Amino acid sequence: MRRARLLSSVLAWARRSGAALRRLAGKSGAALRRLAGGSGAASRRLWASRGVAGVWLRSAATWSARRLAAVLAAVRTAIGSLAGSRPGRALLRGPLGRAVAGATAPVRRIWRRSLQFRVVSITLVLSAVLVGAFGWLMASTITQGLLEAKVSTARKQVVKGGEYAADQLKGVTQSNDPALLTTIPAVVAQLANSPEEGGREVVMLSVDDSLRLNQQASDPAAYSLLRAPELAGLRRLVGNDGQVAYQLVTADPDRGGKRPWLVLGTRVDSYGQPLELYYLFPLDDEVTAADLVRTTVIVTGAALVALLALVAALVTGLVVRPVRLAARTAQRLSAGMLEQRMLVRGEDDLAQLATSFNQMAASLQRHIERLEEMSRLQRRFTSDVSHELRTPLTTVRMAADLIFGGRAAFDPAVARSAELLQTELDRFEDLLTDLLEISRFDAGFAMLDAEPTDLVPTVRRVVEALTPLAVRAGSVLDLWVPVMPMIAEVDGRRVERILRNLVGNAVEHGEGRPVQVTLASNPTSVAITVRDHGVGLRPGEEKLVFNRFWRADPSRARQTGGTGLGLSISLEDARLHGGWLESWGEPGQGAVFRLTLPVRTGDQVVASPLPLVPDAVVPDAVVPDDGGPGRSNAPGDGGRR
Amino acid sequence: MVDDDPALAEMLGIVLRSEGFLPSFVADGERALAAFREARPDIVLLDLMLPGMSGIDVCRAIRAESGLPIVMLTAKIDTVDVVLGLESGADDYVVKPFKPKELVARMRARLRRGEDVAPELLTVGPTGNQITIDVPAHTVTRDGVEVKLTPLEFDLLVALGRKPRQVFTREVLLEQVWGYRHAADTRLVNVHVQRLRAKIEPDPERPEIVLTVRGVGYKAGMG
Numbered sequence A: 001m002r003r004a005r006l007l008s009s010v011l012a013w014a015r016r017s018g019a020a021l022r023r024l025a026g027k028s029g030a031a032l033r034r035l036a037g038g039s040g041a042a043s044r045r046l047w048a049s050r051g052v053a054g055v056w057l058r059s060a061a062t063w064s065a066r067r068l069a070a071v072l073a074a075v076r077t078a079i080g081s082l083a084g085s086r087p088g089r090a091l092l093r094g095p096l097g098r099a100v101a102g103a104t105a106p107v108r109r110i111w112r113r114s115l116q117f118r119v120v121s122i123t124l125v126l127s128a129v130l131v132g133a134f135g136w137l138m139a140s141t142i143t144q145g146l147l148e149a150k151v152s153t154a155r156k157q158v159v160k161g162g163e164y165a166a167d168q169l170k171g172v173t174q175s176n177d178p179a180l181l182t183t184i185p186a187v188v189a190q191l192a193n194s195p196e197e198g199g200r201e202v203v204m205l206s207v208d209d210s211l212r213l214n215q216q217a218s219d220p221a222a223y224s225l226l227r228a229p230e231l232a233g234l235r236r237l238v239g240n241d242g243q244v245a246y247q248l249v250t251a252d253p254d255r256g257g258k259r260p261w262l263v264l265g266t267r268v269d270s271y272g273q274p275l276e277l278y279y280l281f282p283l284d285d286e287v288t289a290a291d292l293v294r295t296t297v298i299v300t301g302a303a304l305v306a307l308l309a310l311v312a313a314l315v316t317g318l319v320v321r322p323v324r325l326a327a328r329t330a331q332r333l334s335a336g337m338l339e340q341r342m343l344v345r346g347e348d349d350l351a352q353l354a355t356s357f358n359q360m361a362a363s364l365q366r367h368i369e370r371l372e373e374m375s376r377l378q379r380r381f382t383s384d385v386s387h388e389l390r391t392p393l394t395t396v397r398m399a400a401d402l403i404f405g406g407r408a409a410f411d412p413a414v415a416r417s418a419e420l421l422q423t424e425l426d427r428f429e430d431l432l433t434d435l436l437e438i439s440r441f442d443a444g445f446a447m448l449d450a451e452p453t454d455l456v457p458t459v460r461r462v463v464e465a466l467t468p469l470a471v472r473a474g475s476v477l478d479l480w481v482p483v484m485p486m487i488a489e490v491d492g493r494r495v496e497r498i499l500r501n502l503v504g505n506a507v508e509h510g511e512g513r514p515v516q517v518t519l520a521s522n523p524t525s526v527a528i529t530v531r532d533h534g535v536g537l538r539p540g541e542e543k544l545v546f547n548r549f550w551r552a553d554p555s556r557a558r559q560t561g562g563t564g565l566g567l568s569i570s571l572e573d574a575r576l577h578g579g580w581l582e583s584w585g586e587p588g589q590g591a592v593f594r595l596t597l598p599v600r601t602g603d604q605v606v607a608s609p610l611p612l613v614p615d616a617v618v619p620d621a622v623v624p625d626d627g628g629p630g631r632s633n634a635p636g637d638g639g640r641r
Numbered sequence B: 001m002v003d004d005d006p007a008l009a010e011m012l013g014i015v016l017r018s019e020g021f022l023p024s025f026v027a028d029g030e031r032a033l034a035a036f037r038e039a040r041p042d043i044v045l046l047d048l049m050l051p052g053m054s055g056i057d058v059c060r061a062i063r064a065e066s067g068l069p070i071v072m073l074t075a076k077i078d079t080v081d082v083v084l085g086l087e088s089g090a091d092d093y094v095v096k097p098f099k100p101k102e103l104v105a106r107m108r109a110r111l112r113r114g115e116d117v118a119p120e121l122l123t124v125g126p127t128g129n130q131i132t133i134d135v136p137a138h139t140v141t142r143d144g145v146e147v148k149l150t151p152l153e154f155d156l157l158v159a160l161g162r163k164p165r166q167v168f169t170r171e172v173l174l175e176q177v178w179g180y181r182h183a184a185d186t187r188l189v190n191v192h193v194q195r196l197r198a199k200i201e202p203d204p205e206r207p208e209i210v211l212t213v214r215g216v217g218y219k220a221g222m223g
Helices: A002-036 A040-048 A056-084 A086-093 A095-113 A115-171 A179-192 A220-226 A229-240 A284-334 A349-405 A412-442 A455-473 A492-509 A566-576 B006-018 B029-039 B055-065 B079-087 B100-111 B151-162 B170-178 B187-200
Strands: A201-206 A245-251 A259-269 A274-282 A451-454 A477-480 A487-490 A515-521 A525-532 A580-586 A590-598 B044-047 B070-074 B092-095 B121-124 B131-134 B139-142 B145-147 B210-213 B217-220
Touching: A095 A115, A115 A179, A115 A245, A115 A259, A115 A274, A115 A284, A179 A201, A179 A274, A201 A220, A220 A229, A220 A274, A229 A245, A229 A259, A229 A274, A259 A284, A284 A349, A349 A412, A349 B006, A349 B100, A412 A566, A451 A455, A451 A492, A455 A477, A455 A487, A455 A492, A455 A515, A455 A525, A487 A492, A487 A590, A492 A515, A492 A525, A492 A566, A492 A590, A566 A580, A566 A590, B006 B100, B029 B055, B044 B055, B055 B070, B055 B079, B070 B079, B070 B100, B079 B092, B079 B187, B092 B100, B121 B151, B131 B151, B151 B170, B151 B187, B151 B217, B170 B187, B170 B217, B187 B210, B187 B217
Parallel strands: A477 A515, B044 B070, B070 B092
Antiparallel strands: A201 A274, A245 A259, A259 A274, A451 A487, A515 A525, A525 A590, A580 A590, B121 B131, B131 B139, B139 B145, B210 B217
């Protein structure tokens, strides 16, 4: 799409530029004719037929414009035909387009990346266009002036020469007067050798070409040029209409090489026979002058453009350098080098930028350091609280143990109290441990202690440890593990904790039905799913299961008395590994919890080797996609430990 | 027993005495070393957080003088703290709040030694880099020169050396050497293997006697 639009805009541009150039060329030609022409309309007509005539002098002004227009037209036609034909379009979009794109890729990259490059190129292009236009205007004006002067001098000479010839031929009254044979060569020789201007050629002809003399031209080549078809138009104007007219030709009337000449003619009326007198002026001086003008314009224009580009480069460099410096400093800052500052020089806008930047950096540094300090304090506090709480708890624990051990000797109420004390102390301990663990995650200093671990024995161990609980709940734990070792870089302690939580939950909410634990892997990740067939999860509870202290049904009696933090901690543990912990559930269909961990520490999980939604589920269930880390897709079942 | 909390110390005293131990108590780290020299205990229980000298420093000082079992009592379960404690020379650690039975079991496991008296001489390590273990005498020699090991390090080496070529998982080692029933913290094994290597390997960075089997555990290197 984009390429097609580009193509059409290029075409339109080419069309416009071509037309503009043609207009310009036409205008300059018209101006020249008005100034130089004899009696307007006729000479304009002559100019209209200048197709065959050389246009050397005018070319100084119009050559480049017309040439450019021609090139543009050619390019336009080429592109147009390419774009018009279907294979052509395919070629433009396909291999050709790709080749062009490939070749220009480095330039486009610099264009995108460097402001300086962009500014310099834009300056270069715009100044080149401007300077080109001015130069062209200047050159064409000067050239026109030169030609104008030449034509006006030449006209005077021709008119004078015509009068002189008419004067000489006064005596001739008949067309076959033998005096003609002597007078005309004399007149031609006289006019050709007149000292007014050197190098010109003179030709005299009869209008009907009946005159054949040895010396009716100063040079035979000039005579044959006048009789050539390319000057027929001029001769008609002069001979038939009696005007003073001129034409420009590229010819070689004096055998000095082909070059531009000005041919100017007038009619000499004699009694015997109408004659035409032509002067041929070599335009050597004018061409030299025009060339000089053109060279000067091109050289100075190019120098000016280069200078402008240089200035643009310098100026943008002045602005861009501090900006680049700021970018580099910002990069260093973001990489953690908080001491980095910019050098402030002067009081200009850039110095202000540097000052503001430094202020920002200082403020950032202050904040980061304060946060680091707070994190350190928090960590210290957690550690201290942990210690301060744990020591008395240890004493209470031991005392309770002692009392519990001797409860047989107490009366029933005290004995029961000892039992309650014991079980509630267990809960208190669990809660304290979980709270400290969560606060460690919140403070952001939970660390992954990963090493290559075979997950098969890990899963087996957890299942074995929880089998007594499952037996009490009446559930069967089905274990599906591969025969081969499944080694992944994980923190074994954390993975075991996650699995204990998941399997414990499944048993607690499994309603005595079997619980399946499945382990599988792909080249980049390992996954463990825990499936129960209990009450399942209601819609909308999918995110809630991982919330702290969340319980599905507050009215429901607590069975095992979990802390309510188990799944939150498990989710944090999974995230710490760069893995996912997700859940799925349907009312009455049970629930699935899936843990997916990357095989290598630091990798991200892209796909899980196990499905989250079990195959056997009725298809009206909304099938969740494989979400990102920690995304839980399904309603949760009852209160989670 | 080095702990600054008098209630805990008293309670521990009650529990330990009921289990047949004869505990003596020190409340701060600075006096711990003197008390240790005076009482000549069979096992040291050491709190990590102590006024005066920190538990880590006390542990290091005791370890410099003796290879007797040291069990750390700690409320910190962060890896850094645990590893630091173990690296300073503790053989085992118990996290507060612990159950009294658990502590006693650990202590007994550390004290259970010298029971196997059958003469047994083990050789481990590749040819040219072998060490000899005299199990009843509790000595390890390399080229006739004795290498000083703590009893725990010795037990670890014997466990590996008795079944060369067999790979021991960390859990199995925990059970055999430390006496854990259920898997606990495998960092214990890692730290002690590092310490053992530092003593018996010519180049601990490239171990030849105690080898790591990636993803599984450790085994003894053979010729």
